[in-house]
Amino acid sequence: MTHLDDQNLILDTDSYKSSHFLQYPAGTTRLFSYLESRGGRYPATRFFGLQYILDRYLTRRVTRENVEEARALIEAHGEPFPYEGWMRVVAHHGGRLPLEIRAVPEGTLVPIHNVLMSVTNTDPELPWLVGWFETMLMRVWYPTTVCTQSYQLREILRRALEETGDRAAEELPFKLHDFGSRGVSSRESAGLGGLSHLVNFQGTDTLEALRVGRNHYAADIAGFSIPAAEHSTVTSWGKEHEVDAYRNMVNTFGKAGGIYAVVSDSYDLKHAINVHWGETLRPLIEESGATLVVRPDSGDPPAMVRLTVNALAAKFGTTTNSKGYKVLRHVRVIQGDGIDEGTIRQILDNLKVDGFSAENVAFGMGGALLQKVDRDTQRFAYKASAGLVDGEYRGIYKDPVTDPGKRSKDGVLDLVQEGGRMVTKAYKTFDTDFPGSLMRTVYRDGELLVRDTLEEIRGRA
Template sequence: MQCLNNLLLNTDSYKASHWLQYPPGTDATFFYVESRGGTYDRTVFFGLQAILKEYLAKPITHADVDEARDVFAAHGQPFNEAGWRYIVDHHGGLLPIRIRAVPEGTVVPTHNALMTIESTDPQAFWAPSYLETMLLRIWYPVTVATISWHAKQTIRQFLERTSDDPEGQLPFKLHDFGSRGVSSVESAAFGGAAHLVNFMGTDTVSGLLLAKAHYHEPMAGFSIPAAEHSTITSWGRENEAEAYRNMLRQFAKPGSIVAVVSDSYDIFHAIREHWGKTLRQEVIDSGATVVIRPDSGDPVAVVHQCMELLDEAFGHTVNGKGYKVLNHVRVIQGDGINPTSIRAILERITSAGYATDNIAFGMGGALLQQLNRDTQKFALKCSAARINGHWIDVYKDPVTDKGKQSKRGRMTLLRHREYGSYRTEPVPPEAASLADIHKPMGHEDAMVTIWEDGRIVNDWTFAQVRERANAERL
């Protein structure tokens, strides 16, 4: 929205007064971001590059300062007009901060620093704090990428057990159905792209656009023609078979894939009579793979029953792992899908002798919306300040909640070259830079400088992000 483009107003109200609250003599501050635990024991880092390009790459102007000054005056908050005009005049409107982070796509255990933010101009030591609100929104794409990555590990395990081509099948086994269920197109873009770090199936167009705009990816994901209930029910119940036949005539070509929702009335009748008898030969003759979509009922039971009925109608082959693969047809389940139901469905069909090849999933709200900052307990905290020329530790340690204890001092993240383990390493107060720390034997710095004084330093491609995420497995 045009009215939300001012970076100075992309913050919380109380941030406007914070430049007055630091001790006299403060001329530098240091902040970090971490997941303090949560649902999953590791996270997939993604989204920082898009956030930086989207919100920090455009220089602020005196007009932005004017607008922010007037808004905060009316709002009842003091405003650092002189400080912001200094940034416009002396830095061309680009914020004097340095951001270091793990490369995007890196899978890092929780309770470790994922990124750090530090000031680079003593006159603007307060700038990192002002950006907290905007930068902490990294929690959203990281959490979506994490949910998607863990679902991928579950599906991979079943594919490796039951499929002759697990890696070939995997990229299209979880499809993003979440765009309509999120709070904004911005959420759809960030969340949709985060899912595409792990998979290549999506109906969230804005996620494709974000990957193209900020990660140099011409086309990050793919979809297929698919029916919705209105395109089936508009034919009338008496013409249900004709609605399905139309889908075959329009889209079922040799080698193609078409999905048809079939539960508008009675999914079991639709499979037995319409797909299994009336249209059976047309499905076979088309040379396409027809994907039947149930969309109601208990997902575990319904998927299993649909697979049995499709097996009766179209038969199966037995693959090299000894599991049944349906002929000509597949099933996609998009209703009630979450990480728990994915595992339950796969356990049920595997126990019945069916390969994971036969099923794909569509996840909507559970992928892009049924999550919050506490899913992975994300926090952005100040951990160090330079006061009168000396670095001091800044931290919180509330007696009422040790889970909110924050890290102290400047820090970086180290990775063991051989074992791949991570440790957040403190930087001695006397060190002139983060590069001056002593690295234990076998360790290397897992963070790199991403952004410095308004310019990107490391610019990842989407292919690089995907490669990192895919290299890590449970």
């Protein structure tokens, strides 16, 4: 048994796609498909990640060996295989995929029920390629959904900072830190999901996101982190020497202007705050000129953050900002366990009720940020909407009586601005230059035509 080529593009599809070249009407020369969010958790999606998919995968060339390998596997698997069509890709197109992909600029916030991306074939003999790559292209749902959720959380934090703080612009980029790398299903998910978060923020512990950002979005350093303790670096000192573990952190990382985080619930959070941090080490912390970030980890997140902030205020004191809210001196708090939209809102509400600024607390988010999303979070769909059959335009759509919400669009689709809002426009012809379009041709015939930087994408907020 020989190993299959991990780089074989032909195999990155669903099995049944291989039979579709026999199913379209005779005389079909053109197909047009589109991607949209049909609704879901949020009223708009922040589109991101297509450039990565195109750059990493669809710029590869298909080889004769790829075709032979795919044919042998798929026919043995029980499906027919469009051998002549794939050999045409190799012989006539030099292995480049004869497809054209248009999309909204990455980072654009688009209301649901609008076209985000469209795909059509450029070779009239290979219209079925448009559907073949649905499987791969549909995966843009993942970075887009992570980016969308991260953006919506950013807006919650922005409003809280603007209402209760004086430094919203400086604080906001680091208020939601990515702790999600270990909680996702693959290295690729960590990198792409982690970079999706960094469209909106700059704090991360997902190193893989930096690699993806540098390789595919021209980001030298996409995000930043700080020295931080974990339970093992505290508990390895032993319970009787917990304070020595903390002292080591202050002495090692407590440099003027610096910032470092220490998990403080290994044994007794209240004792750690009131005695170790608040009495024994307080002079050392205050003299260092650095900022200690205390991390309560276990317990009910809103209750633990409330306890920690108030206990630190009693020991280190506070100042009052121009909005009339208290700001901790020398210390801050980060909560990294049990964080999602609900706990973020509750923690921020508690801070406000207690008279504290939102700038006192940052959040670390793991599985809920990168893993607790799926294609139905924003109800993504990739559907054919137009074709040419015997030279005649044909609208293509589905309209199931059992679920009207799944009615698909028909037409050659484009996104335009009308009356201050984005709307999807449907043409009944393939012969259009898309006047006033918000979309761009990003890929054609195996070549990536647009390469946005991460900074350009961030600027589209």
